[in-house]
Amino acid sequence: MSATLAQTTAIQHTVDADGHPMALWEKSVAQPKGHILLHHGRTWSSIPDFDLQVSGEDLSLMDGFNDMGYSVWALDARGYGETPRDSSGWNTPDRAAQDLAIVLDWLRARNGETTHVWGWSYGSMVAQLTAQRYPLAIASVTLFGYPTDPDAQIPQSNSQSEPSARPTTRAAAASDFIVPGSISQHAIDTYVAAALKADPIRADWNQQHQWNALDGEALALPTLLLQAEFDPLADTDAHARFFAKISNPNKQWVILPGGDHAALLETPRAKLIKSTVDFIEWLAY
Numbered sequence: 001m002s003a004t005l006a007q008t009t010a011i012q013h014t015v016d017a018d019g020h021p022m023a024l025w026e027k028s029v030a031q032p033k034g035h036i037l038l039h040h041g042r043t044w045s046s047i048p049d050f051d052l053q054v055s056g057e058d059l060s061l062m063d064g065f066n067d068m069g070y071s072v073w074a075l076d077a078r079g080y081g082e083t084p085r086d087s088s089g090w091n092t093p094d095r096a097a098q099d100l101a102i103v104l105d106w107l108r109a110r111n112g113e114t115t116h117v118w119g120w121s122y123g124s125m126v127a128q129l130t131a132q133r134y135p136l137a138i139a140s141v142t143l144f145g146y147p148t149d150p151d152a153q154i155p156q157s158n159s160q161s162e163p164s165a166r167p168t169t170r171a172a173a174a175s176d177f178i179v180p181g182s183i184s185q186h187a188i189d190t191y192v193a194a195a196l197k198a199d200p201i202r203a204d205w206n207q208q209h210q211w212n213a214l215d216g217e218a219l220a221l222p223t224l225l226l227q228a229e230f231d232p233l234a235d236t237d238a239h240a241r242f243f244a245k246i247s248n249p250n251k252q253w254v255i256l257p258g259g260d261h262a263a264l265l266e267t268p269r270a271k272l273i274k275s276t277v278d279f280i281e282w283l284a285y
Helices: 046-050 061-067 093-111 122-133 185-198 208-213 236-245 269-282
Strands: 011-017 020-027 035-039 071-075 115-120 138-144 223-228 251-256
Touching: 011 093, 020 046, 020 061, 020 093, 035 046, 035 061, 035 093, 035 122, 046 061, 046 071, 046 185, 061 071, 061 269, 071 093, 093 115, 093 122, 093 208, 115 122, 122 138, 122 208, 138 269, 223 236, 223 269, 236 251, 251 269
Parallel strands: 035 071, 035 115, 115 138, 138 223, 223 251
Antiparallel strands: 011 020, 020 071
16 A cells, blocks of 8 residues: 555544543545554653654654555544643543543444554553453454553552642653664654643543453454564563463464564664554454
C-alpha cells in the first residue's frame, strides 16, 4: 500500500464515552487490510507518541502501519491531548478500559469489523484489561513496553488527595530516549516540543490497585508481546512468567534489539511495525 494513498494529516473524531468526549485520531488507507487502534502510555498522548512528524525522517507509527496497508486509529485517554479531564480530575484503570471498549464499539459500527489493539506502556495494561473484560470487541492485542509484573500486588489506597496536575517539563519529555544513536537529536527535540504542546499538564491516575485485575490466564485473545532490548520498564523475568500464563495459544514474544522504552520512535521502529503486522497476518492462516 503506497503511502500516497494514506492520509497525510490525522483526522480528529469525538466519541462519547458515558457523556465524556474522547478524542480519537484517524489515518486511513484505501481498502485497508484491517484496522489497528493505538493506546499511548502513562505520560504523553497520541500525536507526539504515534504521529510524530520530523523533517527528513519517517518516525510516525501511524504512517508506518498505513504503509503496510492498515488504517490506524489512536485514542487520547482522559486528561491527555485533546481529551479533557473528567470532573474528578483523575483517570483510573477501570475507567480507561471502559473508555477503550466504548471506542472499539464505535469503530466496529463504523468499519464493520473488529479492531486490533496495540498498547504501549500503561496503554498495554489498558489494552490487556479491556481484552479481558470485552474480548468480543478486539481482534488481537499487542503489548509493547509492558511495565508490570504478573505476581505484583498493588495495595489499595484510601487517599482522598487532589490530582497534582503538574506541568510537563522538557527533561521528562525526553526521558525515555536512553540508547545513544537510536534516534537523532533533532527528532528528540521535535518530540519534546510536540509533547509540551499536546500535554502541557501531566494527567493523573489513582485507584492503581485496579491493575491487580490483570491476569494472563484471563487473556483469551491472540497476544503479541513486544519487548525492546534496553527497555528499563520491561523486565524479562516478569515477561516470561506473564507469557506462560496467556491462555490463548496464538501468542508470540518478540525482542527488538537496540531499542528502549521509546523503540517505536527509534531504529527498531521498522522491525516493531513488521513484527506487529506479521503477527496479525499470521493469525489469518
